[in-house]
Amino acid sequence: MVKKRNPRVDRAVREAVADLLESEIADPRLQLLTITDVEVTQDHEVATIYYSTLDPSLVSGDPRRTGGDRLPEAHEVEAGLEAAAPRLRGPVGRRARLRTSPELRFRPDPVVEQANRVEQLLRDLGHDGKDADGADADATATDAAGTDASATDGASGDGQDPR
Numbered sequence: 307m308v309k310k311r312n313p314r315v316d317r318a319v320r321e322a323v324a325d326l327l328e329s330e331i332a333d334p335r336l337q338l339l340t341i342t343d344v345e346v347t348q349d350h351e352v353a354t355i356y357y358s359t360l361d362p363s364l365v366s367g368d369p370r371r372t373g374g375d376r377l378p379e380a381h382e383v384e385a386g387l388e389a390a391a392p393r394l395r396g397p398v399g400r401r402a403r404l405r406t407s408p409e410l411r412f413r414p415d416p417v418v419e420q421a422n423r424v425e426q427l428l429r430d431l432g433h434d435g436k437d438a439d440g441a442d443a444d445a446t447a448t449d450a451a452g453t454d455a456s457a458t459d460g461a462s463g464d465g466q467d468p469r
Contacts, residue, residue, distance in 0.1 A: 330394075
């Protein structure tokens with residue numbers, strides 16, 4: 307039987323990492339970074355820290371932003387976190403009140419990527435079934451059985467044409 311991790315430790319490490327990244331690390335590659343989740347092993351030797359960043363393509367299209375305010379790319383954020391990990395290890399262990407300071411491993415949050423993929427699929431589906439006015443190309447409603455609901459008069463309630 308696998309022992310469950312301690313959610314208190316996960317939460318304490320997440321808060322410590324987020325606070326230290328904000329207050330102690332002055333790396334411009336780590337701006338607009340969100341720590342989404344932390345998984346600490348049962349023996350507290352390794353902490354896998356999941357993070358997300360703002361998509362640079364979303365901000366770069368803003369006409370109010372100047373050329374010098376670009377957001378770092380994913381590989382730059384990863385390099386910044388890897389560089390900061392050794393400096394964070396000791397302070398994270400002390401703030402989380404752990405006997406040993408865990409090795410910090412940073413990973414992009416897969417949930418963010420999955421959500422973006424689902425959003426893209428929904429957008430693609432939305433364009434396929436629309437005409438020029440944005441209305442559904444198939445305007446008739448169908449019920450759960452797949453029959454045309456517009457053909458019923460509502461008297462029988464079974465979805466079949468009473469004629």
